[in-house]
Amino acid sequence: MTLKGEERQDLLFDLSRMGSSGRAEEEGSETFRRTYLPVPEHVRAFDPSVALILGARGAGKSELFRVAVQENLLPAIIRTTREARNLRIPDKAKWLPGYPLARDFPDAAGLRRFYDSQSSKADAERDLWFAYLVRTVRESLCESAIQESAMLKLPGAEIDEVVAAFRSLGSKPLLALDDLDRKLEAEDSWIFVSYDELDVIGAYDWDSMIASIRGLVGFWASYARRWTRIRPKIFLRTDLFRRHGQSLGADLIKLTANRAEINWSDRNLYAMLIKRIANASDRLAEYCRESKVRFDEDPDLGFIPRLQKDTDAKPLIEKIAGQFMGANLKKGRTFLWLLAHARDGNGHAIPRALVRLIEESAVQERDRPLASHNRLLDPRSIRRALDVVSKEYVLQVNTHELPWLPGVQRRLQGEGVPMDRRHVEYLLSKEWDQPWSETQPNIRPPAQTASQLVDLLLEIGVLGSRPHNRLDVPDLFLAGLGLTRKGGVRRR
Amino acid sequence: MIHVRQARSVAQDLLAAETGEGKPIERAVIIDDLFGKIRALVWLTKSAPTDFAIRFKVSMNESLGSYWAGLWVANGAAQAESKLYDELWTASNELGPSLRLSDRVRSRGFWMNPPSDPAWPAENNKPPVVAFYSFKGGVGRTTALASFAIQRARIGETVAVIDLDLDAPGVGNLLSAGDPESDAKFGVVDYLVELPFRPRTNLRDYCHLALNLSDRGQVVVFPAGKLDHDYLALLARLDMEPTTPSDQHPLLLMMDHIRNELSPDWILLDCRAGLSEASGFALSGLANLTILFGTTSPQSWEGLGVVIERLGAQRVRGGMPQAECLVVEAMTPENTQTAALAKSTFLSESENVFKENYYAEDPSNDDDDKFWYVRDMESEDAPHQPSVISYWQKLAFISSIADVADDLAESPEYNKLARRIASRFGREPE
Secondary structure (H helix, E strand, O other), rough: OOOHHHHHHHHHHHHHHOHHHHHHOOHHHHHHHHHHOOHHHHHHHHOOOOOOEEEEEHHHHHHHHHHOOOOOOOHHHHHHHHHHHHHOOOOOEEEEEEEEOOHOOOOHHHHHHHHHHOOOHHHHHHHHHHHHHHHHHHOOOOOHHHHHHHHHOOOOOOHHHHHHHHOOOOOOHHHHHHHHHHHHHHHHHHEEEEOHHHHHHHOOOHHHHHHHHHHHHHHHHOOOOOOOOOOEEEEEHHHHHHHHHHOOOOHHHHOOOOOOEOOOOOOHHHHHHHHHOOOOOHHHHHHHHHOEEEEEEEEEEEEEOOOOOOHHHHHHHHHOOOEEEEOOOOHOOOHHHHOOEEEEOOOOOOOOHHHHHHHHHHHHHHHHHOOOOOOOOOOHHHHHHHHHHHHHHHHHHHHHHOHHHHHHHHHHHEEEEEHHHHHHHHHHHHHOOOOOOOOOOOOOOOOOOHHHHHOOOOOOOOOOEEOEEEEEHHHHHHHHHOEEHHHHHOOO | OHHHHHHHHHHHHHHHEEEOOOEEEEEEEEEEOOOOOEEEEEOOOOOOOOOOHHHHHHHHHHHHHHHHEEEEEEEOOOOHHHHHHHHHHHHHHEEEEOOOEEEOOOOOOOHHEEEEEEOOOOOOOOOEEEEEEEEEOOOOHHHHHHHHHHHOOOOOOOEEEEEEEOOOOOOHHHHOOOOOOOOOOOOOHHHHHHHOOOOOOOOOHOOOOOOOOOOOOOOOEEOOOOOOOOOHHHHHOOOOOOOOOOOHOOHHHHEEEEEHHOOOEEEEEEEEEOOOHHHHHHHHHHOEEEEEEEEEOOOHHHHHHHHHHHHHHHHHOOOOOOOOOOEEEEEEEHHHHHHHHHHHHHHHHHHHHHHHHHHOOOOOOOOOOOOOEEHHHHOOOOOOEEEEEOOHHHHHHHOHHHHHHHHHHOOHHHHHHHHHHHHOOOOOOO
């Protein structure tokens, strides 16, 4: 069946908007529900015994958070996922945000002042979280003395006053939470307190961030055993966990024993993508259903692709973008190429990047139609899209996660990859004390030396390791960092 | 005195210095003759000084010594000569926009000639021609060829195997018919020598069916020839040099004959190791796909580098897409730790050699897709990404291919290689 021009344009229009620019938090509720994929391996995060949830940048931790806290999709997940039915996910549960709390939490400066003013750092770190936990669950507390206390009435930004008020209450907060726990147990219900976006808690003040996370982990390592029905869900980036594991202390090990990891298999990545596509519009749903992919339908979650293995997605992917990534057979299979180019330097595929790649490919195809027959995307549109996505991805990372990355970019400008590690260290060490961010001159990378910085960049996947001490940059970062692949035979 | 290897580059440097915009020579051809002596053919600009030719001859003579054969100046030549000079310019290989090279050789013509296109495009039911090549012998090339043939036969296909290792025949024996009486009485050498005398020859005289490899398909083997006292005499009479027109080369005619008469699904060429004439034929671009077998040894990579340059850079510089190839890391150690190190070393070397000699610089236009580019190196299917075949002790001594046919057909490594080859032609098994 060959698509007519207008049909293709309509489908491309829908496809270009199916990912909401790849940010879960920007999607409306209805869209989120339709596009969210319940992944069996991730569902374990909702088990009450799991306190720590690890995932790489862009892995979808925030989506899990939203599923439970904002969208109340747990019943739908239990309904549609066999693995969820095998877990002890409670029926009666309240999900409350422990962090971020917007205006109800101190800013970076306030946090820094607070830590600096405390004689015992360890006590300060734990008291902080104890106090804000009480504030979070205040509406469920039974003890009226607590409910009338200044601690609950003060603005959340007034951290010194809040913690002072907390301390002045002596053992009352603890007793109040003990009572709450007993009440929940009697009612067979739960309160889950979620902590997300911890990497920005100190607004890139790494010491504050580590102190805060250490305090949080320490607090819950102690109290997770005391309370059976008040449970934490701490979402933490895997690289932070690995890098700062020691700094975060022995308490982390207590929580690590029962953790969930948000990893994405190729099968789940494609299922996630296909679900977004199939639920983007009725037209795309019909286009998808004409392929060999099987779908279930759920009133809350929409069309859910059922893939036994990753290659089950091939018929649809190849229907959309063809079998090969070039004018002929030799340029690699589209099915593999898409995933390969949505990976970081450690080989972790980033769901957000995969979605954006398809979205942007649709934009490119609409601007310059090249696809034929019943395909939506031509490989050339996908290649052009990769450059756009890379630049966008790096900008996003610069802005939200790694504000010092522009400094790396500037120091590596004009280089071609792969690069010798020593050369990279030399380039990074040049002007080491000069600013690393144009907009925030005080921002510095969390490393003391260029070698440590390279290790960090490898760890977070901006760089990839090659044999013989060479460093590569995954395509996802390449164009965005203004780097090129060097070498090759020059044509005349 | 300089060595013969240096003579060409010295001549090239001297000519390049005098050629181009603002220089006295408009264009030039370096003629490297049969014996290694250098002659230059030049077209002078109108503004060239009148004594330039004389001075240039002196300069070349001083630099090249006895390697210098003389200067031809095209300007003012008679019409017939002028035509010859123009033809020489057209037929020569580009070294630069205004400089070309004419290599006159006595042998290895296929290695020296400009690269060519495949015998036929592997589409519309035409069988892909796949050449199996290694620079050094004994690395498992023929075994891998046999494995591929067996695997495809077992899914019902007909595979024609041509032994082009005429100096050291092997595959005809490895894939024998089971007994000497059933093996082909004549082979490739006979066919090629006989062709001028027997243009309508009976193909079945030159091949046999390999025994006990498959119930479904078949492997039709064209051995090099019966290794008796006549073989050497025939081999000595074989002229493998390129023909004019090129599509009349006896090997091509043989392949065409096989294609038309047997309608095979594949034609596999077992190429001689090293820089032989027959390998030059296969590696000039006539195969649709060349499988390059290498090991981690520096000697292996030095040789493969020459071949990869032939398949890649030479073509790229001339504006032709690279000849399709993929590399196999052969004889990988069985020990896990050593294998990991070997693989890493091999991959690193493969990346370097291919980047320098095969992949084209990334295009400025993303839509440009004619070549394999550096940007394509990330693809799993990229030519430099090695398929690994480990050393397998069991295969070191076999009395008959039938003893190991099942192993070769079911080995995960050989399966992976076979799938990779097949996928290049859209023929992966379901």
